Amino acid sequence: MPDPTRPQAIADLPAPRGLPLLGNALQLQPATIHLAMERWSREYGPMFRARIGPREVVVLSDSAAITAVLRDRPDGFRRPSITAEVSAELGGNVGLFLAEGDVWRNQRRMVMHAFSPTAIRAYFDRMVQVAQRLEARWHAAGEHEIDLNADLKRYAVDVIAGLAFGADVNTIESGGNAIQEHVETVLAGVARRSLLPFRYWRWFRLPADRRLERSVRAVREATDGFIADARAAMAADPALREQPANMLQAMLAAADQPDSGVDDCGVAGNVTTMLLAGEDTTSSALAWLIWLLWQNPAVLARVQDEVRRNVSSLTPESIGTLDYLDACALEAMRLKPPAPFLPLQALRDTTVMGVALPKDTLLWCVLRHDSVDDKAFPDAQRFDPERWLAGKADKGVALPFGAGPRMCPGRYLSLMEMKVAMAVLLGRFDIVGVRAGDRTEPAEVQGFVMGPTALRMRLRPAQAGAGA
Numbered sequence: 001m002p003d004p005t006r007p008q009a010i011a012d013l014p015a016p017r018g019l020p021l022l023g024n025a026l027q028l029q030p031a032t033i034h035l036a037m038e039r040w041s042r043e044y045g046p047m048f049r050a051r052i053g054p055r056e057v058v059v060l061s062d063s064a065a066i067t068a069v070l071r072d073r074p075d076g077f078r079r080p081s082i083t084a085e086v087s088a089e090l091g092g093n094v095g096l097f098l099a100e101g102d103v104w105r106n107q108r109r110m111v112m113h114a115f116s117p118t119a120i121r122a123y124f125d126r127m128v129q130v131a132q133r134l135e136a137r138w139h140a141a142g143e144h145e146i147d148l149n150a151d152l153k154r155y156a157v158d159v160i161a162g163l164a165f166g167a168d169v170n171t172i173e174s175g176g177n178a179i180q181e182h183v184e185t186v187l188a189g190v191a192r193r194s195l196l197p198f199r200y201w202r203w204f205r206l207p208a209d210r211r212l213e214r215s216v217r218a219v220r221e222a223t224d225g226f227i228a229d230a231r232a233a234m235a236a237d238p239a240l241r242e243q244p245a246n247m248l249q250a251m252l253a254a255a256d257q258p259d260s261g262v263d264d265c266g267v268a269g270n271v272t273t274m275l276l277a278g279e280d281t282t283s284s285a286l287a288w289l290i291w292l293l294w295q296n297p298a299v300l301a302r303v304q305d306e307v308r309r310n311v312s313s314l315t316p317e318s319i320g321t322l323d324y325l326d327a328c329a330l331e332a333m334r335l336k337p338p339a340p341f342l343p344l345q346a347l348r349d350t351t352v353m354g355v356a357l358p359k360d361t362l363l364w365c366v367l368r369h370d371s372v373d374d375k376a377f378p379d380a381q382r383f384d385p386e387r388w389l390a391g392k393a394d395k396g397v398a399l400p401f402g403a404g405p406r407m408c409p410g411r412y413l414s415l416m417e418m419k420v421a422m423a424v425l426l427g428r429f430d431i432v433g434v435r436a437g438d439r440t441e442p443a444e445v446q447g448f449v450m451g452p453t454a455l456r457m458r459l460r461p462a463q464a465g466a467g468a
Protein backbone atom coordinates (compact mmCIF):
# COMPACT_ATOMS: atom_id res chain seq x y z
CA MET A 1 0.00 0.00 0.00
CA PRO A 2 1.48 3.42 -0.90
CA ASP A 3 1.89 5.70 2.12
CA PRO A 4 -0.38 8.75 1.42
CA THR A 5 1.79 11.02 3.60
CA ARG A 6 4.86 10.39 1.42
CA PRO A 7 5.35 11.94 -2.01
CA GLN A 8 4.77 9.65 -4.96
CA ALA A 9 7.66 8.94 -7.28
CA ILE A 10 7.75 9.87 -10.97
CA ALA A 11 7.73 6.15 -11.76
CA ASP A 12 4.26 5.92 -10.15
CA LEU A 13 2.77 8.40 -12.63
CA PRO A 14 0.74 7.12 -15.58
CA ALA A 15 2.45 7.22 -18.97
CA PRO A 16 1.36 6.80 -22.58
CA ARG A 17 2.68 3.54 -23.99
CA GLY A 18 5.89 4.04 -25.98
CA LEU A 19 8.50 2.00 -27.81
CA PRO A 20 11.69 0.58 -26.28
CA LEU A 21 14.57 3.09 -26.68
CA LEU A 22 12.46 5.58 -28.67
CA GLY A 23 9.91 6.13 -25.91
CA ASN A 24 7.10 8.35 -27.24
CA ALA A 25 9.32 10.06 -29.83
CA LEU A 26 7.38 8.74 -32.84
CA GLN A 27 4.08 9.97 -31.39
CA LEU A 28 5.49 13.47 -30.91
CA GLN A 29 6.07 15.49 -34.07
CA PRO A 30 7.58 18.95 -33.45
CA ALA A 31 4.76 20.77 -35.32
CA THR A 32 1.99 19.13 -33.28
CA ILE A 33 3.74 18.26 -30.03
CA HIS A 34 1.46 20.66 -28.11
CA LEU A 35 -1.67 18.83 -29.34
CA ALA A 36 -0.29 15.43 -28.35
CA MET A 37 0.61 16.63 -24.85
CA GLU A 38 -2.85 18.24 -24.47
CA ARG A 39 -4.59 15.06 -25.64
CA TRP A 40 -2.58 12.94 -23.18
CA SER A 41 -3.36 15.44 -20.39
CA ARG A 42 -7.06 14.80 -20.98
CA GLU A 43 -6.45 11.05 -21.01
CA TYR A 44 -3.90 10.59 -18.20
CA GLY A 45 -4.83 13.44 -15.87
CA PRO A 46 -3.02 16.54 -14.55
CA MET A 47 0.37 14.87 -14.17
CA PHE A 48 1.92 12.07 -16.20
CA ARG A 49 5.27 11.14 -17.66
CA ALA A 50 6.38 10.83 -21.28
CA ARG A 51 9.65 9.92 -22.90
CA ILE A 52 11.17 11.95 -25.75
CA GLY A 53 14.05 9.73 -26.91
CA PRO A 54 16.44 9.35 -23.96
CA ARG A 55 14.77 12.15 -21.99
CA GLU A 56 11.95 11.59 -19.56
CA VAL A 57 9.65 14.56 -19.02
CA VAL A 58 6.95 15.04 -16.42
CA VAL A 59 3.92 16.74 -17.96
CA LEU A 60 1.79 19.04 -15.80
CA SER A 61 -1.52 20.61 -16.85
CA ASP A 62 -3.13 21.82 -13.61
CA SER A 63 -3.11 25.63 -13.84
CA ALA A 64 -2.78 26.20 -10.06
CA ALA A 65 0.21 23.83 -9.83
CA ILE A 66 1.75 25.41 -12.97
CA THR A 67 1.37 28.89 -11.50
CA ALA A 68 3.08 27.75 -8.28
CA VAL A 69 5.97 26.29 -10.29
CA LEU A 70 6.29 29.40 -12.46
CA ARG A 71 6.41 31.52 -9.30
CA ASP A 72 9.20 29.35 -7.89
CA ARG A 73 11.76 30.99 -10.18
CA PRO A 74 14.57 31.76 -10.59
CA ASP A 75 15.64 29.58 -7.61
CA GLY A 76 13.39 26.49 -7.87
CA PHE A 77 13.03 26.08 -11.65
CA ARG A 78 14.88 27.27 -14.75
CA ARG A 79 14.30 27.03 -18.49
CA PRO A 80 15.87 23.73 -19.71
CA SER A 81 19.66 24.07 -19.62
CA ILE A 82 20.24 22.47 -23.03
CA THR A 83 19.20 25.56 -25.04
CA ALA A 84 21.41 27.88 -22.99
CA GLU A 85 24.33 25.44 -23.38
CA VAL A 86 23.97 25.23 -27.17
CA SER A 87 23.67 29.00 -27.44
CA ALA A 88 26.72 29.56 -25.21
CA GLU A 89 28.77 27.11 -27.27
CA LEU A 90 28.00 29.23 -30.35
CA GLY A 91 29.31 32.29 -28.53
CA GLY A 92 25.93 34.05 -28.40
CA ASN A 93 25.37 36.82 -25.86
CA VAL A 94 22.87 35.72 -23.21
CA GLY A 95 19.58 37.63 -23.16
CA LEU A 96 16.72 37.59 -20.65
CA PHE A 97 14.97 34.50 -22.01
CA LEU A 98 17.97 32.23 -21.50
CA ALA A 99 19.54 33.96 -18.50
CA GLU A 100 19.33 32.37 -15.05
CA GLY A 101 20.12 33.25 -11.42
CA ASP A 102 21.79 36.62 -10.73
CA VAL A 103 22.47 37.29 -14.42
CA TRP A 104 18.71 37.00 -14.99
CA ARG A 105 17.93 39.22 -11.94
CA ASN A 106 20.20 42.02 -13.21
CA GLN A 107 18.98 41.73 -16.79
CA ARG A 108 15.32 41.64 -15.78
CA ARG A 109 15.76 44.90 -13.80
CA MET A 110 17.50 46.49 -16.78
CA VAL A 111 14.97 45.24 -19.35
CA MET A 112 11.96 46.36 -17.29
CA HIS A 113 13.08 49.97 -17.77
CA ALA A 114 12.43 49.46 -21.47
CA PHE A 115 8.87 48.25 -20.72
CA SER A 116 7.74 50.91 -18.24
CA PRO A 117 4.38 52.52 -19.15
CA THR A 118 6.13 55.82 -20.02
CA ALA A 119 8.66 54.01 -22.20
CA ILE A 120 5.91 52.11 -24.04
CA ARG A 121 4.06 55.36 -24.68
CA ALA A 122 7.19 56.75 -26.30
CA TYR A 123 7.13 53.83 -28.77
CA PHE A 124 3.58 54.57 -29.86
CA ASP A 125 4.48 56.81 -32.81
CA ARG A 126 6.69 54.09 -34.20
CA MET A 127 3.79 51.60 -34.12
CA VAL A 128 1.51 54.09 -35.85
CA GLN A 129 4.09 54.74 -38.56
CA VAL A 130 4.39 51.01 -39.26
CA ALA A 131 0.60 50.49 -39.07
CA GLN A 132 0.12 53.25 -41.64
CA ARG A 133 2.50 51.50 -44.00
CA LEU A 134 0.47 48.33 -43.54
CA GLU A 135 -2.68 50.29 -44.30
CA ALA A 136 -1.12 51.63 -47.51
CA ARG A 137 -0.09 48.12 -48.52
CA TRP A 138 -3.60 46.81 -47.95
CA HIS A 139 -5.14 49.72 -49.88
CA ALA A 140 -2.78 48.91 -52.76
CA ALA A 141 -3.95 45.27 -52.68
CA GLY A 142 -7.46 46.44 -53.62
CA GLU A 143 -9.75 43.45 -53.42
CA HIS A 144 -6.93 40.98 -54.18
CA GLU A 145 -6.18 38.35 -51.59
CA ILE A 146 -3.66 39.29 -48.94
CA ASP A 147 -1.17 36.79 -47.52
CA LEU A 148 -2.22 37.58 -43.97
CA ASN A 149 0.45 35.63 -42.06
CA ALA A 150 3.26 37.25 -44.07
CA ASP A 151 1.87 40.79 -43.76
CA LEU A 152 1.33 40.50 -40.01
CA LYS A 153 4.85 39.20 -39.60
CA ARG A 154 6.19 42.19 -41.57
CA TYR A 155 4.24 44.51 -39.27
CA ALA A 156 5.57 42.82 -36.10
CA VAL A 157 9.16 42.72 -37.41
CA ASP A 158 9.14 46.39 -38.37
CA VAL A 159 7.72 47.47 -35.02
CA ILE A 160 10.03 45.35 -32.90
CA ALA A 161 13.16 45.96 -34.97
CA GLY A 162 12.51 49.71 -34.73
CA LEU A 163 12.29 49.40 -30.95
CA ALA A 164 15.06 46.85 -30.37
CA PHE A 165 17.62 48.22 -32.87
CA GLY A 166 16.51 51.81 -33.19
CA ALA A 167 16.58 51.21 -36.99
CA ASP A 168 13.85 51.55 -39.58
CA VAL A 169 14.02 48.16 -41.31
CA ASN A 170 10.73 48.62 -43.24
CA THR A 171 10.05 45.09 -44.48
CA ILE A 172 6.48 46.15 -45.32
CA GLU A 173 7.74 48.24 -48.24
CA SER A 174 11.09 46.64 -49.01
CA GLY A 175 10.55 42.89 -48.45
CA GLY A 176 13.14 41.00 -46.37
CA ASN A 177 15.65 42.21 -43.86
CA ALA A 178 19.11 40.64 -43.66
CA ILE A 179 19.59 40.91 -39.91
CA GLN A 180 16.20 39.52 -39.10
CA GLU A 181 16.90 36.59 -41.42
CA HIS A 182 20.25 35.95 -39.68
CA VAL A 183 18.52 36.07 -36.29
CA GLU A 184 15.98 33.50 -37.49
CA THR A 185 18.77 31.25 -38.80
CA VAL A 186 20.39 31.40 -35.36
CA LEU A 187 17.12 30.58 -33.62
CA ALA A 188 16.39 27.63 -35.92
CA GLY A 189 19.98 26.37 -35.54
CA VAL A 190 19.92 26.55 -31.74
CA ALA A 191 16.52 24.81 -31.64
CA ARG A 192 17.78 22.06 -33.97
CA ARG A 193 20.99 21.49 -32.03
CA SER A 194 19.08 21.44 -28.73
CA LEU A 195 17.02 18.47 -29.93
CA LEU A 196 19.89 16.36 -31.29
CA PRO A 197 21.13 13.58 -29.01
CA PHE A 198 24.68 13.69 -30.48
CA ARG A 199 26.83 16.87 -30.74
CA TYR A 200 28.46 16.00 -34.07
CA TRP A 201 29.47 19.63 -34.85
CA ARG A 202 32.26 19.39 -32.31
CA TRP A 203 33.99 16.98 -34.73
CA PHE A 204 32.75 18.02 -38.16
CA ARG A 205 30.58 20.76 -39.66
CA LEU A 206 27.80 20.43 -42.20
CA PRO A 207 26.89 23.31 -44.56
CA ALA A 208 24.01 24.14 -42.15
CA ASP A 209 26.55 24.57 -39.34
CA ARG A 210 28.71 26.90 -41.40
CA ARG A 211 25.61 28.96 -42.27
CA LEU A 212 24.69 29.07 -38.60
CA GLU A 213 28.15 30.30 -37.58
CA ARG A 214 28.10 32.97 -40.33
CA SER A 215 24.74 34.19 -39.05
CA VAL A 216 25.99 34.31 -35.45
CA ARG A 217 28.87 36.55 -36.60
CA ALA A 218 26.58 38.75 -38.70
CA VAL A 219 24.15 39.25 -35.81
CA ARG A 220 26.99 40.12 -33.43
CA GLU A 221 28.51 42.68 -35.81
CA ALA A 222 25.16 44.29 -36.60
CA THR A 223 24.18 44.48 -32.93
CA ASP A 224 27.51 46.09 -32.01
CA GLY A 225 26.80 48.65 -34.75
CA PHE A 226 23.31 49.41 -33.41
CA ILE A 227 24.69 49.82 -29.89
CA ALA A 228 27.40 52.20 -31.13
CA ASP A 229 24.78 54.26 -33.01
CA ALA A 230 22.51 54.42 -29.96
CA ARG A 231 25.42 55.47 -27.74
CA ALA A 232 26.36 58.22 -30.23
CA ALA A 233 22.74 59.49 -30.31
CA MET A 234 22.60 59.51 -26.49
CA ALA A 235 25.91 61.37 -26.24
CA ALA A 236 24.65 64.00 -28.71
CA ASP A 237 21.32 64.37 -26.88
CA PRO A 238 21.65 63.47 -23.16
CA ALA A 239 17.87 63.98 -22.68
CA LEU A 240 17.46 60.57 -24.35
CA ARG A 241 18.75 58.99 -21.13
CA GLU A 242 15.60 60.15 -19.34
CA GLN A 243 13.27 59.82 -22.30
CA PRO A 244 14.61 57.12 -24.57
CA ALA A 245 13.11 56.87 -28.05
CA ASN A 246 13.44 53.09 -28.27
CA MET A 247 14.13 50.00 -26.18
CA LEU A 248 17.83 49.93 -27.01
CA GLN A 249 18.35 53.44 -25.61
CA ALA A 250 16.23 52.55 -22.55
CA MET A 251 18.30 49.41 -21.90
CA LEU A 252 21.62 51.24 -22.34
CA ALA A 253 20.53 54.00 -19.95
CA ALA A 254 19.56 51.36 -17.36
CA ALA A 255 22.75 49.33 -17.92
CA ASP A 256 24.84 52.49 -17.32
CA GLN A 257 23.41 52.92 -13.81
CA PRO A 258 25.94 52.12 -11.07
CA ASP A 259 25.52 48.52 -9.82
CA SER A 260 23.29 47.56 -12.77
CA GLY A 261 25.40 44.40 -13.15
CA VAL A 262 24.83 44.52 -16.94
CA ASP A 263 27.47 45.41 -19.53
CA ASP A 264 27.13 46.00 -23.29
CA CYS A 265 27.21 42.21 -23.93
CA GLY A 266 24.11 41.88 -21.75
CA VAL A 267 22.42 44.66 -23.72
CA ALA A 268 23.45 43.02 -27.01
CA GLY A 269 21.94 39.69 -25.88
CA ASN A 270 18.68 41.46 -25.24
CA VAL A 271 18.58 43.28 -28.56
CA THR A 272 18.31 39.91 -30.33
CA THR A 273 16.12 38.42 -27.59
CA MET A 274 13.56 41.21 -28.06
CA LEU A 275 13.56 40.75 -31.82
CA LEU A 276 12.96 37.02 -31.47
CA ALA A 277 10.48 37.23 -28.61
CA GLY A 278 8.49 40.04 -30.18
CA GLU A 279 7.85 39.02 -33.78
CA ASP A 280 6.16 35.63 -34.24
CA THR A 281 4.35 35.86 -30.90
CA THR A 282 2.50 39.06 -31.76
CA SER A 283 1.91 38.23 -35.42
CA SER A 284 0.49 34.77 -34.57
CA ALA A 285 -1.78 36.23 -31.91
CA LEU A 286 -3.04 38.77 -34.47
CA ALA A 287 -3.59 36.13 -37.15
CA TRP A 288 -5.66 33.95 -34.79
CA LEU A 289 -7.62 36.98 -33.59
CA ILE A 290 -8.57 37.97 -37.15
CA TRP A 291 -9.56 34.38 -37.97
CA LEU A 292 -11.75 34.08 -34.86
CA LEU A 293 -13.43 37.42 -35.53
CA TRP A 294 -14.23 36.35 -39.07
CA GLN A 295 -15.80 33.16 -37.67
CA ASN A 296 -17.93 35.18 -35.24
CA PRO A 297 -19.75 37.91 -37.20
CA ALA A 298 -21.63 39.36 -34.21
CA VAL A 299 -18.37 39.86 -32.30
CA LEU A 300 -16.73 41.32 -35.41
CA ALA A 301 -19.58 43.81 -35.87
CA ARG A 302 -19.39 44.87 -32.21
CA VAL A 303 -15.63 45.37 -32.14
CA GLN A 304 -15.70 47.18 -35.48
CA ASP A 305 -18.32 49.52 -34.09
CA GLU A 306 -16.20 50.14 -30.98
CA VAL A 307 -13.19 51.07 -33.13
CA ARG A 308 -15.16 53.28 -35.50
CA ARG A 309 -16.86 55.18 -32.69
CA ASN A 310 -13.75 55.69 -30.54
CA VAL A 311 -10.77 56.04 -32.86
CA SER A 312 -10.92 59.10 -35.07
CA SER A 313 -7.12 59.31 -34.97
CA LEU A 314 -4.57 56.84 -33.63
CA THR A 315 -3.46 58.15 -30.24
CA PRO A 316 -2.55 56.33 -27.01
CA GLU A 317 -5.76 57.77 -25.51
CA SER A 318 -8.10 56.55 -28.26
CA ILE A 319 -6.47 53.11 -28.33
CA GLY A 320 -6.78 53.01 -24.53
CA THR A 321 -10.58 53.14 -24.80
CA LEU A 322 -10.86 49.88 -26.77
CA ASP A 323 -11.91 47.56 -23.93
CA TYR A 324 -13.89 45.19 -26.10
CA LEU A 325 -10.97 44.83 -28.53
CA ASP A 326 -8.75 44.12 -25.53
CA ALA A 327 -11.20 41.39 -24.44
CA CYS A 328 -11.19 39.96 -27.99
CA ALA A 329 -7.37 39.72 -27.91
CA LEU A 330 -7.39 37.95 -24.51
CA GLU A 331 -10.12 35.58 -25.65
CA ALA A 332 -8.22 34.74 -28.85
CA MET A 333 -5.09 33.97 -26.79
CA ARG A 334 -7.14 31.79 -24.42
CA LEU A 335 -8.24 29.58 -27.32
CA LYS A 336 -5.14 29.94 -29.49
CA PRO A 337 -2.15 30.81 -27.27
CA PRO A 338 1.05 31.54 -29.24
CA ALA A 339 2.89 29.77 -26.38
CA PRO A 340 0.69 26.76 -25.48
CA PHE A 341 3.37 25.16 -23.25
CA LEU A 342 6.47 26.05 -21.27
CA PRO A 343 9.27 23.53 -20.59
CA LEU A 344 11.17 23.95 -17.33
CA GLN A 345 13.85 22.09 -15.35
CA ALA A 346 13.98 21.64 -11.56
CA LEU A 347 16.97 23.31 -9.89
CA ARG A 348 16.62 21.31 -6.67
CA ASP A 349 14.71 18.32 -5.32
CA THR A 350 11.11 19.41 -4.99
CA THR A 351 7.51 18.19 -4.80
CA VAL A 352 4.73 19.10 -7.25
CA MET A 353 1.15 17.86 -6.67
CA GLY A 354 2.46 15.28 -4.20
CA VAL A 355 5.03 13.88 -6.64
CA ALA A 356 8.73 14.03 -5.74
CA LEU A 357 10.76 15.59 -8.56
CA PRO A 358 14.53 15.17 -8.20
CA LYS A 359 16.83 18.06 -9.23
CA ASP A 360 17.14 18.35 -13.04
CA THR A 361 13.70 16.80 -13.76
CA LEU A 362 12.28 18.23 -16.98
CA LEU A 363 8.78 19.56 -16.37
CA TRP A 364 6.54 20.29 -19.36
CA CYS A 365 3.84 22.79 -18.39
CA VAL A 366 0.73 22.51 -20.59
CA LEU A 367 -0.67 26.05 -20.51
CA ARG A 368 -3.78 25.29 -22.58
CA HIS A 369 -5.75 22.77 -20.56
CA ASP A 370 -7.73 24.34 -17.72
CA SER A 371 -8.18 27.46 -19.91
CA VAL A 372 -10.29 25.45 -22.38
CA ASP A 373 -12.15 23.44 -19.72
CA ASP A 374 -15.85 24.11 -19.14
CA LYS A 375 -15.29 24.12 -15.37
CA ALA A 376 -13.21 27.31 -15.55
CA PHE A 377 -14.80 28.87 -18.65
CA PRO A 378 -18.41 27.77 -19.27
CA ASP A 379 -18.92 26.69 -22.88
CA ALA A 380 -15.16 26.94 -23.11
CA GLN A 381 -14.77 26.29 -26.84
CA ARG A 382 -16.93 29.32 -27.69
CA PHE A 383 -15.15 32.56 -28.67
CA ASP A 384 -16.85 34.91 -26.24
CA PRO A 385 -14.85 38.08 -25.42
CA GLU A 386 -17.64 39.19 -23.10
CA ARG A 387 -16.23 36.89 -20.41
CA TRP A 388 -13.21 39.16 -20.00
CA LEU A 389 -15.25 42.31 -19.38
CA ALA A 390 -15.91 43.56 -15.84
CA GLY A 391 -13.42 41.04 -14.45
CA LYS A 392 -15.71 38.08 -15.09
CA ALA A 393 -12.95 35.68 -16.24
CA ASP A 394 -10.47 34.08 -13.85
CA LYS A 395 -7.24 35.52 -15.22
CA GLY A 396 -5.15 33.03 -13.22
CA VAL A 397 -6.35 30.09 -15.33
CA ALA A 398 -5.48 31.35 -18.82
CA LEU A 399 -1.73 31.99 -18.89
CA PRO A 400 -0.83 33.22 -22.39
CA PHE A 401 2.03 35.30 -21.00
CA GLY A 402 3.20 32.81 -18.34
CA ALA A 403 3.21 33.81 -14.67
CA GLY A 404 5.43 34.77 -11.76
CA PRO A 405 8.69 36.72 -11.86
CA ARG A 406 9.50 35.60 -15.41
CA MET A 407 6.12 36.51 -16.85
CA CYS A 408 6.41 38.03 -20.32
CA PRO A 409 7.70 41.61 -19.96
CA GLY A 410 6.37 42.44 -23.45
CA ARG A 411 2.70 41.79 -22.68
CA TYR A 412 1.51 45.41 -22.58
CA LEU A 413 3.63 46.34 -25.57
CA SER A 414 2.25 43.46 -27.63
CA LEU A 415 -1.36 44.19 -26.64
CA MET A 416 -0.87 47.81 -27.65
CA GLU A 417 0.74 46.72 -30.92
CA MET A 418 -2.15 44.36 -31.63
CA LYS A 419 -4.71 47.05 -30.92
CA VAL A 420 -3.02 49.58 -33.21
CA ALA A 421 -2.99 47.08 -36.10
CA MET A 422 -6.60 46.08 -35.41
CA ALA A 423 -7.72 49.72 -35.21
CA VAL A 424 -6.34 50.22 -38.73
CA LEU A 425 -7.88 47.01 -40.05
CA LEU A 426 -11.31 47.46 -38.49
CA GLY A 427 -11.47 51.24 -38.84
CA ARG A 428 -10.24 51.61 -42.39
CA PHE A 429 -11.47 48.42 -44.05
CA ASP A 430 -14.40 46.06 -44.23
CA ILE A 431 -13.29 42.42 -44.17
CA VAL A 432 -14.68 40.70 -47.28
CA GLY A 433 -13.35 37.25 -46.37
CA VAL A 434 -10.69 35.26 -44.52
CA ARG A 435 -9.98 31.73 -45.65
CA ALA A 436 -7.55 29.02 -44.62
CA GLY A 437 -6.44 27.89 -48.10
CA ASP A 438 -8.31 24.70 -48.99
CA ARG A 439 -9.09 23.86 -45.39
CA THR A 440 -12.22 24.74 -43.45
CA GLU A 441 -10.10 25.60 -40.38
CA PRO A 442 -6.45 26.63 -40.19
CA ALA A 443 -4.30 23.93 -38.57
CA GLU A 444 -2.20 24.79 -35.53
CA VAL A 445 1.51 24.61 -36.30
CA GLN A 446 4.06 24.70 -33.52
CA GLY A 447 7.31 26.30 -34.59
CA PHE A 448 9.02 28.85 -32.37
CA VAL A 449 5.40 29.72 -31.46
CA MET A 450 2.03 28.16 -32.29
CA GLY A 451 0.54 29.85 -35.35
CA PRO A 452 -2.12 29.11 -37.96
CA THR A 453 -1.44 27.62 -41.40
CA ALA A 454 -1.69 30.14 -44.25
CA LEU A 455 -4.59 32.59 -44.02
CA ARG A 456 -5.78 34.68 -46.97
CA MET A 457 -7.79 37.83 -46.38
CA ARG A 458 -9.74 40.11 -48.73
CA LEU A 459 -10.59 43.68 -47.81
CA ARG A 460 -12.62 46.59 -49.10
CA PRO A 461 -11.96 50.20 -48.01
CA ALA A 462 -14.53 51.28 -45.43
CA GLN A 463 -17.02 54.02 -46.32
CA ALA A 464 -15.62 57.54 -45.68
CA GLY A 465 -16.08 58.70 -42.08
CA ALA A 466 -15.80 55.19 -40.68
CA GLY A 467 -13.07 56.10 -38.16
CA ALA A 468 -9.30 55.56 -37.54
Ligand code: HEM
Binding pocket: 070, 096, 097, 098, 108, 160, 273, 274, 275, 277, 278, 279, 281, 282, 285, 337, 338, 339, 342, 399, 400, 401, 402, 403, 404, 405, 406, 407, 408, 409, 410, 411, 413, 414
Ligand atom coordinates in the same frame (compact mmCIF):
# COMPACT_ATOMS: atom_id res chain seq x y z
C1 HEM B 1 1.24 38.05 -28.03
C2 HEM B 1 2.51 38.27 -27.79
C3 HEM B 1 3.35 37.52 -26.77
C4 HEM B 1 3.11 36.35 -26.11
C5 HEM B 1 1.89 35.45 -26.20
C6 HEM B 1 4.26 36.11 -25.25
C7 HEM B 1 4.37 35.01 -24.40
C8 HEM B 1 5.44 34.82 -23.55
C9 HEM B 1 5.56 33.72 -22.62
C10 HEM B 1 4.53 32.61 -22.42
C11 HEM B 1 6.73 33.85 -21.97
C12 HEM B 1 7.29 32.94 -20.88
C13 HEM B 1 6.84 33.50 -19.54
C14 HEM B 1 7.22 32.67 -18.36
O1 HEM B 1 8.24 31.97 -18.41
O2 HEM B 1 6.47 32.71 -17.35
C15 HEM B 1 7.37 35.05 -22.47
C16 HEM B 1 8.60 35.50 -22.03
C17 HEM B 1 9.25 36.58 -22.58
N1 HEM B 1 8.73 37.46 -23.52
FE1 HEM B 1 6.90 37.35 -24.39
N2 HEM B 1 5.16 37.12 -25.43
C18 HEM B 1 4.64 38.01 -26.34
C19 HEM B 1 5.24 39.17 -26.78
C20 HEM B 1 6.47 39.63 -26.40
C21 HEM B 1 7.10 40.84 -26.88
C22 HEM B 1 6.47 41.84 -27.84
C23 HEM B 1 8.33 40.89 -26.29
C24 HEM B 1 9.42 41.92 -26.43
C25 HEM B 1 9.45 42.93 -27.18
C26 HEM B 1 8.47 39.74 -25.43
C27 HEM B 1 9.58 39.45 -24.67
C28 HEM B 1 9.69 38.39 -23.80
C29 HEM B 1 10.88 38.11 -23.01
C30 HEM B 1 12.18 38.92 -23.03
C31 HEM B 1 10.59 36.99 -22.23
C32 HEM B 1 11.51 36.31 -21.22
C33 HEM B 1 11.22 36.85 -19.83
C34 HEM B 1 12.05 36.24 -18.73
O3 HEM B 1 12.49 35.09 -18.86
O4 HEM B 1 12.26 36.92 -17.70
N3 HEM B 1 7.33 38.99 -25.53
N4 HEM B 1 6.58 35.62 -23.43
